[in-house]
Amino acid sequence: MESQILKIHQQLMNKEISCTDLVKGKLDLLKPNTHQTVNTLLDSLALDLAAKVDAKIENGETIGVLEGIPFGIKDVFMLQGTVTTASSNLLKNYKSAYTASAIQKLLDAGAIPIVKENCDSFGHGSSSENTIFGAVKNAVNQNLVAGGSSGGSAVNVALDYTVFSIGGDTGGSVRQPAGYNHVYGFKPTYGRISRFGLMAYASSTDCVGPIANTIEDIRILLNVMSGKDIKDQTTYVSKEISEESISKVIGIKTIGYFKNFMESDAINPKIKNDFLASIEKIKAKGIEIKELDFFKSDILVSTYYTLAMAETASNLSRLDGSNYGNRIEDKNLKESYAITRSENFSEETKRRIVGGNQVLSQGFSDEIYLKGLALRDAISENFENDFKEVDIIISPVTPSAPPKIGDSLKDPHAMYLSDAYTVGFSLGQLPTLTIPQGTETGLQITAAKNNDGLVLQFANFLKDLI
Structure with a gap:
């Protein structure tokens, strides 16, 4: 199967290119920062690691598949000794004291980190505009948003500035x-990859996810990062996904899609028509198509943001400038806390903290938060029932095309609604892959929990069909 990682690996082994030249070439592409994807260039570290790979090859030693492959890291992951800002004013000078488990596994496999990537501050946003480093520009049209919060990571992969990137x-x-x-982006089953070292936004749905240009690269990265981690009790032992197992469509007989998504007032007519045309192409291959009932998209969005805001308010309560962060002194400790958080958090982050604290406050938690938890359980149960009837669920990624830079900042509610078709699968903790086909913003492929390989298998089937 097509793989950029394997292609570059072969070139390195055959001495067609040196690792140093490969890394230098990627750094040269990143330095102008034309799309505002760069928070920190890791040039010294990257070139030192590249020299070691070149020395191994020169000595006739075998290198691993990921050894010498340059990659990007969303700037919410810890990488020891590097500045990890979360694209925020509060952490603009914060140096990581340790390395995230998922990133460490990539380093152990020999992959070379070359850039910490721009994103929405603390992951708060769907456009990568809520950042102190300037809005990330879309890879296809620089007047449009890149999406978020892992916008810098997706753009770097799309422009071939990194071979792959790791987002949250x-x-x-x-x-x-x-x-x-227009690249591949995978959210694995919750707990398949350790969250240790990923700055917590909403702990119950946070996932580490690879972004790459091919399905095979997603598979390779997923295998390397997956597994039980004693530092994250939500992780579990998972089976390796083989290349052979995802090369043929075996046992996929029925595909479902949510008719509610198609009936939504929010969906762009072209995205709707393109999606339904893709469904017809699948049907023509003899696969049964089933319409499914689901919660309305506005219920999904409100449930997700109720719980996510509550969790982020709790997770970010530790950031007050006392132990780390950009502290602003005032007349007393309480005032110092207040001004530090007020001045250093973005408007979107403050909006979510305020909303979350209200959701959790006395008099509101029973009325709002507990109802949100009950709805999440109902959503998960709905998915369990759906996957008794279908093997895969397919859906649009977004109801509309990317907006112009600046529009989302004027209308946060519209930004939240752009997540209408993604948040349900997060609440269900299901493996879901975006493929760059089928509609202007791609298609989502989802399977039941722990069926990550089935998602990749069906993505391979669609690659030549749509």
Whole structure:
């Protein structure tokens, strides 16, 4: 199967290119920062690691598949000794004291980090505009948003500035920007990859996700990063996904889609028509298509943001400038806390903290938060029933095309609604892949929990069909 990682690996082994030249070439592409994807270039670290790979090859040693492959890291992951800002004013000078488990696994496999990538501050946004480093520009049209919150990661992959990038997906933060920039973005089953070292947004739905240009690269990266981690009790032992197992469509007989998504007033007519045309192409191959009933998209969005805001208010309560962060002194400790958080958090982050604290406050938690938890359970149960009837669920990634830069900042509600088709699968903790086909912003492929390989298998089937 097509793979950029394997192609570059072969070139390195055959001495067609040196790792140093490969890394230098990628750094040269990133330095102008024309799309505002770069928070920090890791040039010294990257070139040192590249020299070691070249020395191994020169000595006739075998290198691993990922060894010497340059990649990007969304700037919400810890990488020891590097500045990790979360694209926020509060952490603009914060140096990581340790490395995230998923990133460490890539480093152990020999992959070379070359850039910490721009994103919505603390993952709060769907456009990568809520950042101190300037709005990330779409890879296809620089006047449009890149999507978020992993916008810098998706754009770097789309422009071939990185071979792959690692993002974080809470409610669609890998899948939506992947769709906006026409690349592959995968949210695995919750707990398959350790979250240790990923700055927590909403702990119950946060996932580490790879972004790449091919399905095979997604498979390779997923296998390397997956597994039980004693530092993250939500992780579990998972089976490796073989290349052979995803090369043929075996056992996929019925595909479902949510008719509610098609009946929504929010969906762009072209995206709707293109999606239904894709469904017809699948049907023509003898696969049964089933319409499914689901919660309305506005219920999904409100449930997700109720819980996500509550969790982020709790997770970010530790950021007050006392232990780390950009502290602003005032006349007393309480005032110092207040001004530090007020001045350093973005408007979107403050909006979510305020909303979350209200949801959790006395008199509101029973009325709002507990109802949100009950709805999440109902959504998960709905998915369990659906997957008794279908093997795969397919859906648009977004209801509309990417907006112009600036529009989302004027209308946060519209930005939240752009997540209407991604957040449900996050609440269900299901494996979901964006593919750059089928509609202007791609298609989503989803399977039941722990069926990540089935998602990749069906993506391979669609690659030549749509």
